[in-house]
Amino acid sequence: MSNSSLGRRGRAHYVFDKDLVYERLRDLLGDRVNREEHIRHSYVGDTGWLTLYHAFKRIKAPLPDIVVFPKNAEEISGILKVANEFRVPVIPYGGGSGVWGGTIPLYGGIVVDMKLMNNIEINEEAMTVTAEAGVLSYELELKLNERGLTMGHYPASMFSATVGGMLAARSSGVASTKYGKIEDMVLGLEVVLPTGEILRTPVKPRYTGAVGPDLVQLFVGSEGTLGIITRATFQLHLLPEKRIFSAFSFRSLEDGYRSVVKMLSRVTPAVVRLYDEEEVMRSKFKTYTPPEGVRGALLLLIFDGFGEMPELEEKIAREICLENGGSYIGDEPARKWWNERFRHYYPPLSPSSNLPMIYGTIDVAATFDKLLKIYRAVKEALYSRYGDYQLQTAAHFSHWSKSGGMVYLRFYVLDPPADPEKAIKLREDIIETAIKITAQMGGIINDHHGVGLDLGRYMELQHGPIGMDTLRRIKKVLDPNGIMNPGKLGL
Ligand SMILES: Cc1cc2nc3c(=O)[nH]c(=O)nc-3n(C[C@H](O)[C@H](O)[C@H](O)COP(=O)(O)OP(=O)(O)OC[C@H]3O[C@@H](n4cnc5c(N)ncnc54)[C@H](O)[C@@H]3O)c2cc1C
CATH class of the missing domain: 3.30.465.10 (Uridine Diphospho-n-acetylenolpyruvylglucosamine Reductase; domain 3)
Structure with a gap:
């Protein structure tokens, strides 16, 4: 197996008396402490490709030793004191919907499931x-x-x-x-x-x-x-009293991109999603069919608010799009996307239903001057280096602010190696290619999915040696025994 295969990660740093720790936790939480094997299997990781692929291929992955269900901060305080005394890794666990391996219990230990704290x-x-x-x-x-x-x-x-x-x-x-x-x-x-x-x-x-x-x-x-x-x-x-929807097609992605940058210093849409040609074509199989001729780029806008403001903002945005090569294609594509937006992410439309296909998302951010260039450079590198594996991409630009935005570039490897070691390595190489180009061009290597396990090795590239050393020192002061989610964030 490659180094990234989860089963190969050592547990040598953390050796503790599991029975004693279990008893001490039972004293604190009673029945809300569990070490049955099938329960521990439920906490084997997150919703990312690495976890799902291991399960699909039945590759051994590390399990937590104990799962606890606290009800308040005082109980968590007690759990962490026990964990410190016995040097036990602790993995906080919310919904497990992370995608970069943040909840994978690399070294075993105690998973703290937070869902009973729901006030x-x-x-x-x-x-x-x-x-x-x-x-x-x-x-x-x-x-x-x-x-x-x-x-x-x-x-x-x-x-x-x-x-x-x-x-x-x-x-x-x-x-x-x-x-x-x-x-x-x-x-x-x-x-x-x-x-x-x-x-x-x-x-x-x-x-x-x-x-x-x-x-x-x-x-x-x-x-x-x-x-x-x-x-x-x-x-x-x-809660806004109304939402106004608007959609535009563009002959080129550049025209759409320029329109968005111009409008953001004048109006504040709630939703701005600019799709590249590949994603427009993929969308045909999802929630809407792009109109004939829409191949270059598709822009969906949603304005929300009160009184006449949403209409006024939409009017200004529409003028900017029309002046920059856009064609207004009605409100329906944006309305349909809003109404059906959760469908894209779950089976049967989610790529996870096509395992063992390799897939992943590169969601990177940058200022207006850099974002489009990063997208072009990453895409070109991925197709030229991994085209033999029938790699495809589809991207949209969204989560904009007044100073920049994010590109969400999905990659799919339709002809992955059958050997798990090679498949895991190939995915790592694809991610590394994209992340290194992004960092070298001055981008931020993740926008909103976090770092977890997969991106931890690039934290120094992002923050520089002094930045990373500063983070390590903060970690050392707050967590002297290194019990909190070890192996994540590159710490
Ligand atoms: C289909 C799908 C769609 C997604 N869409 C989006 C999206 O639109 N926007 C977005 O931002 N993300 C999205 N994500 C990613 C994911 O939902 C987010 O990363 C989310 O913030 C994770 O929340 P969670 O409760 O599931 O955290 P978990 O996956 O349980 O944990 C994530 C990390 O946070 C830590 N953690 C959890 N709880 C605590 C706590 N109480 N204290 C300290 N640390 C804690 C964990 O140890 C882990 O490192 C998507 C994921 C999927 C699978």
Whole structure:
């Protein structure tokens, strides 16, 4: 097996008396401690290709030794104190919907399933909601909508992602251009530190405060390596009274890209999705059929809000698109995409239903001047190096901000090697090619799926040796025994 095969990872660093640890945890949580084999098998990883491929090919992968189901921060504090005493790895587990191997229990240890922590408190006067880490994204949004409120956070995985997991992996929803990423929404956190202390930050309104470095943002994106997030407070918005949909075709991707960049300094759509030719053609088999002649690029826009604002914004955006070579093709493609947006990601439409096919997503971000160039360079390199394996790509640009955007480039290897060792290595090579080009051209190597296990080896490339050393020092101070999610984030 290649080095990346999960079964080959050593467990030598972490040797502990499993029976004793189990008994100590039972003293704390009673029946909410489990070590039955079939339960441990449920926590073998996440929803990423590496985990699914191992299961599909029946390749041995590491199991956790114990799974626990705490109900509050105090219980988690007790668990982490035991883990520290016996030097046991701890893997926080939300919905397991991550895609880069963040919840794979590389060295065994204790999986802390957060889903019993599911309390929600809405404060309408403050326009905030405080949710425990195990709350599902979908449930949270549903509760808010019942009161005419929203977070504006709609990840495609909202039926399986939790508050803690979304914060830990820097999640972004489809309407992030208007509402921001999860890190823009969070105002305060409760975190259990690796040594068991419970940190509660003040709830600070956005764009306020001059009280030193931001402790909230230290834990956002830490992927379970610096502690366990137990509760978070987010800002809220009124549920918009209307949504206006609009779609444009372009002869070239460049024309569409230029239109988006121009419109973003004038208007703020909730959703902006620019599809390349390959994805337009793939879409034919999904939720809509592009009109005759739409091959160059397709742009879907959604504006939401109150009164005349959404129509006014759409009017300005439409003028920009028409001036830059776009043709208006009605509201239906964008409306249909919105109504059916979850269908793309789950079987039978998800590529995971075509295993052992190799697939993956390169979701990288950059400023306006670099993003399109990175996309071109990555695509060219992938087709020229891996064309023999019948590699195909399909991409869209989305999750834009006022300073840049993200390209979500899917790759599919239709003729993968049958030998698992070669297949795993081939996927690693494809990812490495894309990540190295992105980093060399000044891009950010992941936009909103996190780093997990797969991208950990590129953290130094992203942050530089001094940046990485700074992260390692922070880790060492907070987690002196290295128990928190070892092997992830490159730490
Ligand atoms: C079909 C599909 C569609 C997706 N679409 C999107 C999308 O639109 N936008 C998006 O952002 N992501 C998307 N993802 C990726 C995934 O849903 C996100 O990464 C999500 O944030 C993970 O949440 P989770 O609760 O499942 O976390 P998990 O997978 O359980 O964990 C992810 C990481 O966070 C850590 N962690 C979990 N809970 C805690 C906690 N309480 N404290 C500290 N660390 C913790 C874990 O140890 C792990 O390292 C998609 C995934 C799938 C499978």
